[in-house]
Amino acid sequence: MVIHPVLLIAIPLLFAFLMPLLKRAKAVTIIILLFNTLLAILMFHNVYNNGPLYEIIAFSPPIGIYLYVDNIAALLAVMINLLAFINFLSVEKVEIKFAMLYLLAVASSTGIVITGDIFNMFVFFEIAAVSSYALVAWKRDKEALEGAIKYMVLGSIASVLMLVGIAFLYSEFRSLNIYDIMNRMDEGSVLILLSFAFLLTGIGVEAEIFPLNGWVPDAYQGAAGSIASLLSFGPSKAGIYAIARLLMIFSWQQSYDLALYVGIITLLIGELAAFRQENVKRMLAYSSIGQMGLILISLSMLDSTDYAIIAFFFLLVSHAASKGALFLLSERKGFGSNASKYAGIVSVMSLIGMPPMAGFWGKWYIIMGAMQMEAWWIIAAIVFSSVVEAAYFARYLSTTMQEEEHASIIAAYPPAIMATLTLLLGILPFIYKIATIGGVING
Amino acid sequence: MIWAIYFAIASLLAIGIYGVITKKNLMKIFISISIMETGVNLMLIAIGYIPGGTAPIENGDFTTYVDPLPQALVLTAIVIGVSVLALALVMVINYYEKNKTLEYRRLMKW
Numbered sequence: 001m002v003i004h005p006v007l008l009i010a011i012p013l014l015f016a017f018l019m020p021l022l023k024r025a026k027a028v029t030i031i032i033l034l035f036n037t038l039l040a041i042l043m044f045h046n047v048y049n050n051g052p053l054y055e056i057i058a059f060s061p062p063i064g065i066y067l068y069v070d071n072i073a074a075l076l077a078v079m080i081n082l083l084a085f086i087n088f089l090s091v092e093k094v095e096i097k098f099a100m101l102y103l104l105a106v107a108s109s110t111g112i113v114i115t116g117d118i119f120n121m122f123v124f125f126e127i128a129a130v131s132s133y134a135l136v137a138w139k140r141d142k143e144a145l146e147g148a149i150k151y152m153v154l155g156s157i158a159s160v161l162m163l164v165g166i167a168f169l170y171s172e173f174r175s176l177n178i179y180d181i182m183n184r185m186d187e188g189s190v191l192i193l194l195s196f197a198f199l200l201t202g203i204g205v206e207a208e209i210f211p212l213n214g215w216v217p218d219a220y221q222g223a224a225g226s227i228a229s230l231l232s233f234g235p236s237k238a239g240i241y242a243i244a245r246l247l248m249i250f251s252w253q254q255s256y257d258l259a260l261y262v263g264i265i266t267l268l269i270g271e272l273a274a275f276r277q278e279n280v281k282r283m284l285a286y287s288s289i290g291q292m293g294l295i296l297i298s299l300s301m302l303d304s305t306d307y308a309i310i311a312f313f314f315l316l317v318s319h320a321a322s323k324g325a326l327f328l329l330s331e332r333k334g335f336g337s338n339a340s341k342y343a344g345i346v347s348v349m350s351l352i353g354m355p356p357m358a359g360f361w362g363k364w365y366i367i368m369g370a371m372q373m374e375a376w377w378i379i380a381a382i383v384f385s386s387v388v389e390a391a392y393f394a395r396y397l398s399t400t401m402q403e404e405e406h407a408s409i410i411a412a413y414p415p416a417i418m419a420t421l422t423l424l425l426g427i428l429p430f431i432y433k434i435a436t437i438g439g440v441i442n443g
Numbered sequence: 444m445i446w447a448i449y450f451a452i453a454s455l456l457a458i459g460i461y462g463v464i465t466k467k468n469l470m471k472i473f474i475s476i477s478i479m480e481t482g483v484n485l486m487l488i489a490i491g492y493i494p495g496g497t498a499p500i501e502n503g504d505f506t507t508y509v510d511p512l513p514q515a516l517v518l519t520a521i522v523i524g525v526s527v528l529a530l531a532l533v534m535v536i537n538y539y540e541k542n543k544t545l546e547y548r549r550l551m552k553w
Contacts, residue, residue, distance in 0.1 A: 126523045145538045152531055156476045163483045171490040
C-alpha cells in the first residue's frame, strides 16, 4: 500500500477551509484528526519496515519541493496527531473558527516535521505561528491579548530572522533542499555561519529556548487549557525537531556545543523560574521551558553518543503527553474525580522522571549519554533541576489534591488518556526497540 | 548599482530593528516589523539577480534571466507578511478596546 505523507497536511488544510460550509465543526474535526492519526500510524509502520519515505511534489529534488519522512519524523507525526485528537475531545463547545484554527495548527506542525525543504518549513512555521497567535487570544480578555501580542511581536521578528537565514543559505548553495544542503555543507564561510545564527534565533523562538522565550509564560497563562496543551505538544515540539534538523545541516562540533550550553541555561533558568511561580499555568509554562532545555541537551549529544536519540524521543513524547494532560487539568482548581487524580499524578511523575513512566527513560538515557561522554557537570545540572522540579510539583500536587471540583466526563478523561500513554510508553519494552533504530536522524 | 540595493536592504532592516527596540506604541512596533520584512524581501530579490538578466519568462529571445526561485519565495513571504500584519492589527484594536491605550507595557515578569 502506498502512503502519501502529503495527505497528513493536505486533508486538514482542505477541511479547515471547508469548515464554514460543513457546519458540524466538532464531528468533522474529530473525524479528520482520527483519520490523520491512523494515517500517521500506517505511515510509521511503512517507514519502519521499508525505510524512509519520499513524496515529491511537481519536480524531482533538489529542484522540486519534497517531503522526507524518516522514523523519528513519522513517530513525531503520530504523536502530534494522536495528542491533538485526544486533546480536541476535551473541548466542550466547539466553534467553527476554533476548529479551523486548531486544524491549521495541527496540519502545520505535522508539516514542519515531515518537510524536506527549508522554505517549506518556514511557511509551515508561519501557519503554525499565525494560528497559535489567534488561538492564544481566543478568550479575548486582557491576559489572553497580552500573551498573544507578546507572542506575536517575538514571532514576527523570528520569522524575519528565519527568512534572512534562508536567504543567506540560498545565496550560498542555490538550493533549499535540506538534504542537498546537508551533503554540500563544508567548513563554512561567514555567510553560512550567519545563516546558522539567524535560523537558530528564528526557530528558537518557536522552540522556547532560553533568551528567546519571553512570550512563553504570558501566552500560556492567557490561553485556555486545551490551547496551552496544543501549544505544548504541537508547534513547540515541531520547533525543537526543526532545531534537530538544523543541527543536522550545520553539524559542526561548535554548533553542538552551542546547543549544549543553551540547553543547560534554558533548563536551569526554566526550572528555577517555575519554582517561584504562584499561577499554575505560569508554573507549567516555565517547567515546559526547562524541559525544552533538557530536550536540547539531548540533541546536543547526537554527535557523541547513541543514547541521545533515544533520550530525545522519550523526553519529547513524555513531555508532550504529560504537559498536555497537566495543562488540561489546569483549567480547574483541583483534581476532583479519580480519573483526574490519576492523570495528574502520572504526568507529574513522568515529568520528574520516576521509574515506570516515559520521562524516566528520557532522563535515564540522557544521563547514560553524559556518562559516556564523561561530562559530569551535565549530570549535575540535570539532577539539580530534577530536584527543583520535584519540589514545585510536590507543592502543586498537595494544593490541587485537596480541591474537590468535579468536572464533566468530557473534560476529565482526555488527560487520563494522555497520562496512560506516558505510562504505557514507559512500560512497553517494544517501544524501546523502535527508538533504538532511530539512528536515522544522524543521516 | 548593486551596492545601492544592499545599502537599501541594510537601512530597511536597521530602521525596522530600531523601531522594534525603541518604540512603545504597538502600532509602530508592527509597522517596524513590516519594514523589516520589506528589507528581507528585497534581499531575496537581490540574491536572485543576475547582471543583465531579464524577467524569467522563456520565449527564446533571451538567454540570461534572473533566478526565478527567490521571486516565488518573495511572493509567498509577502502574502505571509500581509496576513500576519492584518491579524496583528486586529489584535491591537482589541487590545486598545480593553486597555484604552496603545502603549505596550514591557512586562518582563518572572
